[in-house]
Amino acid sequence: MENYTVFICDDKVKDRNKVNKLLVQYGTTHSCTFEVAEYSSGDVLVCEIKEGQVPDIIFLDINMEKMDGIKAAKEIRGVLPDVPIVLVTAYINYALEGYKVKASRFLVKDDLEDTVTECLDSIRTEIKKESREREFSFVEGKIRLKLDDIIYVETNAHVQVFHVGDFTYRIYKKLEDVENELAPYGFARVHKSFVVNLKYVTKISSYRMYLSTGKELSIPRDRYNEVKSRHALYKGGSL
Amino acid sequence: MMKFLLSVLIVFIETYSFDLLYGLFFNSKGFKWYVRIPILFVLNMAGALSMYLIGTWKIALILVMLIIYCKTIYDSSWWQSGFVSGFCYLYVFLTDSLFLMLAYTMGFDVVQDYSVISVLSVLSPVAYAVIVLCFRKLFPQRKRIGLFDGKEWIPFTVIPVISLACYLYLYNEFLQGGFRKGQGYAAIVLYVINLAMFYILLRTLRDKEDLRVASVKENDIKSRLDYFHDMQKVYERQGKKLHDYKNQLQTMQELIKSGDTDKALHFAEGLTESISVEMSAVNTNNSVINAVLNQKYRTAGSRGIKMIFTVGDLSRIRLIEEEIVIIFSNLLDNAIHECERIVAGGNKAVISVKAVFEDGQFELYVKNPVMARVEISDGQVVTAVEEGHGIGLTNVRDVVEKYDGSFALACDDKEFIVAVIISF
Numbered sequence: 262m263e264n265y266t267v268f269i270c271d272d273k274v275k276d277r278n279k280v281n282k283l284l285v286q287y288g289t290t291h292s293c294t295f296e297v298a299e300y301s302s303g304d305v306l307v308c309e310i311k312e313g314q315v316p317d318i319i320f321l322d323i324n325m326e327k328m329d330g331i332k333a334a335k336e337i338r339g340v341l342p343d344v345p346i347v348l349v350t351a352y353i354n355y356a357l358e359g360y361k362v363k364a365s366r367f368l369v370k371d372d373l374e375d376t377v378t379e380c381l382d383s384i385r386t387e388i389k390k391e392s393r394e395r396e397f398s399f400v401e402g403k404i405r406l407k408l409d410d411i412i413y414v415e416t417n418a419h420v421q422v423f424h425v426g427d428f429t430y431r432i433y434k435k436l437e438d439v440e441n442e443l444a445p446y447g448f449a450r451v452h453k454s455f456v457v458n459l460k461y462v463t464k465i466s467s468y469r470m471y472l473s474t475g476k477e478l479s480i481p482r483d484r485y486n487e488v489k490s491r492h493a494l495y496k497g498g499s500l
Numbered sequence: 501m502m503k504f505l506l507s508v509l510i511v512f513i514e515t516y517s518f519d520l521l522y523g524l525f526f527n528s529k530g531f532k533w534y535v536r537i538p539i540l541f542v543l544n545m546a547g548a549l550s551m552y553l554i555g556t557w558k559i560a561l562i563l564v565m566l567i568i569y570c571k572t573i574y575d576s577s578w579w580q581s582g583f584v585s586g587f588c589y590l591y592v593f594l595t596d597s598l599f600l601m602l603a604y605t606m607g608f609d610v611v612q613d614y615s616v617i618s619v620l621s622v623l624s625p626v627a628y629a630v631i632v633l634c635f636r637k638l639f640p641q642r643k644r645i646g647l648f649d650g651k652e653w654i655p656f657t658v659i660p661v662i663s664l665a666c667y668l669y670l671y672n673e674f675l676q677g678g679f680r681k682g683q684g685y686a687a688i689v690l691y692v693i694n695l696a697m698f699y700i701l702l703r704t705l706r707d708k709e710d711l712r713v714a715s716v717k718e719n720d721i722k723s724r725l726d727y728f729h730d731m732q733k734v735y736e737r738q739g740k741k742l743h744d745y746k747n748q749l750q751t752m753q754e755l756i757k758s759g760d761t762d763k764a765l766h767f768a769e770g771l772t773e774s775i776s777v778e779m780s781a782v783n784t785n786n787s788v789i790n791a792v793l794n795q796k797y798r799t800a801g802s803r804g805i806k807m808i809f810t811v812g813d814l815s816r817i818r819l820i821e822e823e824i825v826i827i828f829s830n831l832l833d834n835a836i837h838e839c840e841r842i843v844a845g846g847n848k849a850v851i852s853v854k855a856v857f858e859d860g861q862f863e864l865y866v867k868n869p870v871m872a873r874v875e876i877s878d879g880q881v882v883t884a885v886e887e888g889h890g891i892g893l894t895n896v897r898d899v900v901e902k903y904d905g906s907f908a909l910a911c912d913d914k915e916f917i918v919a920v921i922i923s924f
Contacts, residue, residue, distance in 0.1 A: 357784060368533050490908035497854075497865035497919035
């Protein structure tokens with residue numbers, strides 16, 4: 262059963278209890294458990310995190326005295342840039358502020374019973390995505406890789422070259438087979454010689470693809486629309 | 501040498517005409533005229549010269565080359581490329597044959613007299629080019645052949661196919677030496693009928709396009725009306741609230757007068773929070789997007805549908821008001837409509853909306869639950885529950901494609917997602 266560490270930060274006890282109760286309900290219906298720690302102020306939460314506490318998810322009220330949720334989220338992002346933060350508030354006009362601190366979700370308190378399920382489903386999917394691994398039999402040996410670390414795969418003669426950060430690994434396999442294996446995990450064949458992890462694509466325009474590593478690839482006209490669609494769906498969370 | 505130069509001239513005129521005709525139906529995939537014309541010229545020239553190797557089979561070769569050319573250069577399907585390429589070449593054949601039969605009917609020696617043959621060889625493609633130019637003049641904006649589905653094409657193929665059969669018969673009569681004047685006049689009549697049919701085809705396509713544009717405008721007007729109605733409801737609600745607040749302020753006054761300041765303070769705090777919640781609205785720093793999002797948020801809320809927003813600063817997106825309304829209204833209306841069915845079934849429904857603008861790229865994602873998976877093919881919903889929703893998504897796609905953006909749909913058993921990405 263999956264277990265998640267959740268921090269709930271709200272200056273109102275009844276609101277903390279509400280989130281807690283919803284987590285328990287969710288856990289019962291989705292076969293997972295939540296280890297919950299509660300905080301009544303943003304500054305205490307920030308201190309805990311700066312001292313090394315690492316949760317899987319943080320529920321953070323925006324309207325708190327002393328340190329509001331937006332300020333707390335900014336401080337937390339400085340220490341944990343990737344932890345999912347769910348901002349909770351009575352006022353929907355904070356949505357823009359929530360985006361500025363890269364909140365995973367922005368939920369209105371009155372709607373929590375209805376929206377928390379979608380929120381947790383999304384966050385769990387994101388967490389699972391980041392931890393996906395596979396073992397490959399490379400020329401360099403059997404190596405277990407996080408799929409998110411693979412930037413792209415390139416054909417070089419009869420060998421497929423995996424570009425993983427600053428490293429490269431070679432495998433004797435057809436690129437079609439590599440494509441079929443990686444397609445369910447957000448990879449797309451953009452060229453007869455390239456399979457790319459859509460996570461690293463920053464822009465697609467005028468038959469060219471730009472990766473966050475600085476690499477540019479050309480996309481043939483017959484693949485262009487399909488690649489654009491796959492990229493859009495990947496970013497929308499459908500792939 | 502003269503023969504070769506004449507052939508080059510004829511092929512060049514036909515190339516120009518084909519390019520104009522293709523442009524009447526399709527958008528080029530970014531290939532400029534100085535790329536298209538030389539390629540088409542080479543193909544036509546190769547086709548013309550192939551007669552010395554494969555005789556009349558050159559017709560099949562030219563057709564195949566034209567279809568591949570059209571599919572490569574223009575935004576078209578194989579079927580559309582085949583239809584229009586066939587059209588192009590058929591009219592070349594009909595025009596050539598017509599001039600030949602007319603000249604024969606008028607008493608010219610079209611078999612032995614080289615000067616007659618040369619004049620006819622040039623007159624025919626020139627006439628063809630003039631006809632195509634006339635159609636271009638009549639239909640300057642004609643670019644939407646895709647509006648026809650498979651069955652709607654059938655009526656427009658009947659006349660050309662019958663005409664082709666008739667012309668082949670007449671041509672055969674001509675070759676056998678049994679051609680009569682009356683048959684020449686019949687050839688003219690058939691040609692005019694084909695021109696009329698071509699005019700009707702283009703007119704029908706234009707009318708369909710006008711209907712589509714009208715539907716977009718109607719959509720836009722409906723959205724604006726909905727917005728005004730929504731504003732009216734907001735004003736009425738605020739009016740009622742003001743009336744309530746007046747009563748509540750009077751209650752606070754009584755509490756303060758009676759010395760119960762703690763209760764009065766508690767009362768004031770509750771009132772302040774209630775006003776803040778009531779006044780809160782989604783803000784993206786873009787007034788048009790704010791108006792649409794908030795209107796849809798209230799509409800959804802009134803129907804028991806929740807919405808989750810992830811929004812960034814959208815003040816710098818370079819879409820005109822009408823395009824913003826088309827994209828946001830259509831996508832959210834579709835989502836709300838589907839969620840209404842889910843809520844009616846006694847279930848919860850939540851729409852997720854993410855609208856952000858970063859590094860010059862606008863991204864919009866709308867996700868909603870579904871009653872059942874919908875079939876998606878070629879970026880379109882195949883099983884649209886009502887006609888209106890199919891048109892709405894088509895309108896959104898048109899706006900996105902105008903900016904060379906990405907528009908994608910996906911659906912599984914649980915949820916439907918639309919993704920839009922536009923780089924500015």
